[in-house]
Amino acid sequence: MRGLAGVWLCLAACAPASKPAPPPYALEPVVARELAALEIEVAREPAPRVQNGPALELSEARDLLGAVVGSEGKLRLAALDDLKQLGERVVPALRTELVANDDDPALRAAAVEALAEIATPSAIDALLERLERARREADPEPWMRAHCAWRLPLAKADWSADRLLLALKYESDYETVIWLARSLEANGSLAGVVGLDVIARGPNAERAAEATSVLQAWAGARGLAGPAELLAAYHGGAFVDREEPNPASVRARLATWKRIQSLSEWQLRGVDDARFVLVQSGPSAVDALARALHDENRYVRVHAAQVLERMGPRARAAVDPLLDALRERGLAPQAARALGRLGEARARPALAAELDRSRPFEVRVAAARALADLGADGVEDSLQPLLDPATPTDLRYASASALLSVRGFGDAGAELELVAAAIAANAAEAPPFEATIERWLARAGEPAAELRTRWYELASDPERPRKRAELLAGLAQPRK
Amino acid sequence: MSPGRIVSALAVVGLSAWLLLAVFRPPPPPAPPRTFTSSSECRNCHAGAYAEWQDSWHSRAWVDADVRTLSNDFANTDCIDCHAPRPVFETGIGQRVLPRETRRVEGVDCIACHLRPDDRIAGTIDAPSAACRPVATRELANVDFCAPCHNQHNTVDQWRASKYAEPGPGYQDCLSCHMPYRDGDPSKGRDHRMHGGHALELVKRAVELRAKRVDGNAVVEVENVGAGHNFPTDERSRASDLFWRPRGETTWRPLYRFRNPYRFEVDLPNTELAAHATLAREIDDPAAAGAIEIALFYKFSPYWTDPTAPDPEREAVLVHRVELEP
Numbered sequence: 001m002r003g004l005a006g007v008w009l010c011l012a013a014c015a016p017a018s019k020p021a022p023p024p025y026a027l028e029p030v031v032a033r034e035l036a037a038l039e040i041e042v043a044r045e046p047a048p049r050v051q052n053g054p055a056l057e058l059s060e061a062r063d064l065l066g067a068v069v070g071s072e073g074k075l076r077l078a079a080l081d082d083l084k085q086l087g088e089r090v091v092p093a094l095r096t097e098l099v100a101n102d103d104d105p106a107l108r109a110a111a112v113e114a115l116a117e118i119a120t121p122s123a124i125d126a127l128l129e130r131l132e133r134a135r136r137e138a139d140p141e142p143w144m145r146a147h148c149a150w151r152l153p154l155a156k157a158d159w160s161a162d163r164l165l166l167a168l169k170y171e172s173d174y175e176t177v178i179w180l181a182r183s184l185e186a187n188g189s190l191a192g193v194v195g196l197d198v199i200a201r202g203p204n205a206e207r208a209a210e211a212t213s214v215l216q217a218w219a220g221a222r223g224l225a226g227p228a229e230l231l232a233a234y235h236g237g238a239f240v241d242r243e244e245p246n247p248a249s250v251r252a253r254l255a256t257w258k259r260i261q262s263l264s265e266w267q268l269r270g271v272d273d274a275r276f277v278l279v280q281s282g283p284s285a286v287d288a289l290a291r292a293l294h295d296e297n298r299y300v301r302v303h304a305a306q307v308l309e310r311m312g313p314r315a316r317a318a319v320d321p322l323l324d325a326l327r328e329r330g331l332a333p334q335a336a337r338a339l340g341r342l343g344e345a346r347a348r349p350a351l352a353a354e355l356d357r358s359r360p361f362e363v364r365v366a367a368a369r370a371l372a373d374l375g376a377d378g379v380e381d382s383l384q385p386l387l388d389p390a391t392p393t394d395l396r397y398a399s400a401s402a403l404l405s406v407r408g409f410g411d412a413g414a415e416l417e418l419v420a421a422a423i424a425a426n427a428a429e430a431p432p433f434e435a436t437i438e439r440w441l442a443r444a445g446e447p448a449a450e451l452r453t454r455w456y457e458l459a460s461d462p463e464r465p466r467k468r469a470e471l472l473a474g475l476a477q478p479r480k
Numbered sequence: 481m482s483p484g485r486i487v488s489a490l491a492v493v494g495l496s497a498w499l500l501l502a503v504f505r506p507p508p509p510p511a512p513p514r515t516f517t518s519s520s521e522c523r524n525c526h527a528g529a530y531a532e533w534q535d536s537w538h539s540r541a542w543v544d545a546d547v548r549t550l551s552n553d554f555a556n557t558d559c560i561d562c563h564a565p566r567p568v569f570e571t572g573i574g575q576r577v578l579p580r581e582t583r584r585v586e587g588v589d590c591i592a593c594h595l596r597p598d599d600r601i602a603g604t605i606d607a608p609s610a611a612c613r614p615v616a617t618r619e620l621a622n623v624d625f626c627a628p629c630h631n632q633h634n635t636v637d638q639w640r641a642s643k644y645a646e647p648g649p650g651y652q653d654c655l656s657c658h659m660p661y662r663d664g665d666p667s668k669g670r671d672h673r674m675h676g677g678h679a680l681e682l683v684k685r686a687v688e689l690r691a692k693r694v695d696g697n698a699v700v701e702v703e704n705v706g707a708g709h710n711f712p713t714d715e716r717s718r719a720s721d722l723f724w725r726p727r728g729e730t731t732w733r734p735l736y737r738f739r740n741p742y743r744f745e746v747d748l749p750n751t752e753l754a755a756h757a758t759l760a761r762e763i764d765d766p767a768a769a770g771a772i773e774i775a776l777f778y779k780f781s782p783y784w785t786d787p788t789a790p791d792p793e794r795e796a797v798l799v800h801r802v803e804l805e806p
Binding site: 134135136137138139170172266267268269271272275298299302306330333334337360361362365366369392393394395426427428429431 | 556
């Protein structure tokens with residue numbers, strides 16, 4: 001009896017320890033906690049030095065602005081310095097001057113410059129508010145907005161980037177867009193490259209040349225040949241380590257967390273503004289968004305994952321938090337899609353595991369689509385069974401698309417037929433499958449040259465999906 | 481024992497056995513849980529409702545050409561959440577819906593409105609043994625059920641501000657107009673075509689168009705007499721235009737536009753007509769002194785092919801037309 005007990009004890013002691021179950025996915029008031037902490041830090045910041053005395057009347061401020069406008073060289077600088085020394089005392093009057101449409105434009109331009117030199121939070125806010133006017137009402141003075149965007153870098157306030165980014169979304173004046181982009185770049189953000197590229201390709205020759213010249217200069221400064229390389233490098237995450245001041249200021253981090261908080265708003269308009277700003281933001285936003293994946297508010301979690309997805313490779317630092325987020329059922333579909341877009345190969349095994357029948361259907365489809373984006377190298381065995389006709393259509397098509405990412409030109413079988421079927425099935429859903437084919441054709445090189453030509457010839461054909469699907473017919477090879 | 485008594489006794493025993501079975505028979509076993517991957521799975525048992533939904537604009541929420549154009553093929557990402565939503569019950573009634581990843585081509589589908597987080601179906605009866613395991617869910621008829629999407633452009637708030645939202649005999653909610661009982665018979669269930677702005681009869685009932693002479697001048701009135709919300713209700717996409725022309729002329733002249741402009745159109749005012757409100761407009765043109773025609777048109781996309789010479793007869797739907805004598 002004792003012998004048996006001894007054997008049992010030995011076996012129990014030598015048995016491999018069972019893997020401990022991971023702790024439940026933590027949901028916490030992440031955003032509320034961060035905001036509270038940052039608000040305290042902001043409150044502790046030393047207040048701007050305020051010169052004793054009452055606030056200046058508008059007429060007094062105009063006299064001082066007149067001195068700036070009416071002088072040159074050192075005298076002008078001295079007049080500007082007088083305004084700067086007044087600091088907060090003159091800010092309300094200068095704020096009024098920014099919207100005084102009837103006053104001398106030269107005085108108002110000087111008011112912009114003075115506010116940028118004063119550079120207190122309320123002075124910067126005045127400039128940003130003027131810049132944002134086009135979002136609230138018809139603004140007949142785009143030149144004032146352009147002027148504010150031009151002068152803002154003088155203030156060296158990285159926290160203004162958040163509002164500059166939102167201004168970029170709503171701005172329609174090309175000159176202002178160019179200056180917004182330049183102002184953001186001075187803050188370490190290349191978010192303006194997309195807008196500049198649109199202007200560079202647009203019908204306004206003068207502004208197109210200006211935008212091209214800015215893009216060219218930025219590319220040159222980064223050792224790149226031109227705008228196309230700059231855009232590719234930006235979207236590919238090449239500048240992540242060089243974007244924005246490091247560490248970001250307390251106010252800049254506060255602005256980011258406030259945007260993240262907006263993801264929980266009821267009206268989608270505010271949510272979409274937040275998504276836009278955060279997608280264009282830099283590395284500190286990636287870190288904050290990764291932490292927000294654990295927020296107790298489901299909207300914050302899901303939209304944070306969406307933002308990381310749209311950032312693409314620029315959000316590579318969030319791979320591990322996103323892998324962890326696959327454990328949260330409501331978040332898993334967006335986390336999977338984000339992992340596909342971030343471009344980190346090490347996410348593949350985890351995504352392949354999400355294809356399992358035990359996982360929610362929405363997650364399985366998202367994982368297959370993510371593998372189509374990421375390339376399914378090494379996980380083909382998880383995808384192949386899903387081509388079975390019994391598999392629901394969404395999952396079957398997505399799995400075929402993922403498998404095609406590892407097939408050669410003469411090596412594509414049922415997956416090619418299924419991707420062609422997906423393209424033909426519904427024009428609205430064709431683009432991601434067409435993108436899969438385009439990547440497959442690009443990898444194929446010379447043997448696919450003729451097919452590639454015919455494929456792109458159909459790009460603007462009204463019956464593009466059907467004709468493209470027909471083009472692929474007969475190319476599928478029987479699997480050996 | 482007489483044969484009659486034997487027969488009676490047997491009948492009593494048989495009836496008792498039947499009654500016992502009827503009362504104590506175990507209920508049919510519950511149907512096994514299932515995962516719904518497409519609304520087409522609902523068609524087998526609910527062919528009628530499914531066909532109505534297919535005929536509805538909810539089913540086209542993702543694929544309709546106008547939607548795709550106006551959303552820039554959903555590059556305007558904030559449109560996705562409501563045009564391909566996850567189930568309303570996932571986030572809760574009155575809460576905002578989230579965007580889904582699968583079956584987006586099905587738009588606002590059966591699953592979006594009826595699937596509960598426990599994978600059972602919200603319906604009008606409890607039937608755990610039926611394939612979709614329906615659960616009677618009164619909240620389906622609640623105004624807040626429509627609000628997650630339809631209040632994004634404030635339609636539900638507009639209704640709340642109207643007399644139709646006041647309790648009493650005049651109370652009418654979303655379902656009263658947009659999802660009435662089939663043939664007016666509650667036992668037949670609600671019509672899943674969910675008519676709205678695309679149903680001309682409904683639009684005609686929403687507004688009245690009148691014209692009169694005041695001191696010889698032509699005055700046109702449009703009254704929101706039937707819409708339980710603004711006319712038209714929506715941000716950006718829908719518009720309704722008043723035109724007039726001297727009798728005998730072929731070209732319509734613009735008089736007024738009812739529309740809530742898009743967020744980027746900050747130079748345009750919101751000119752929607754609130755529930756119960758009336759707009760009166762004088763035609764300030766000497767040509768209006770003679771006999772004239774006035775027409776109200778409805779548009780699903782706000783833009784004209786040629787904004788300088790809009791052609792409502794080709795690019796809009798005629799709602800009402802009146803004539804005014806000199």
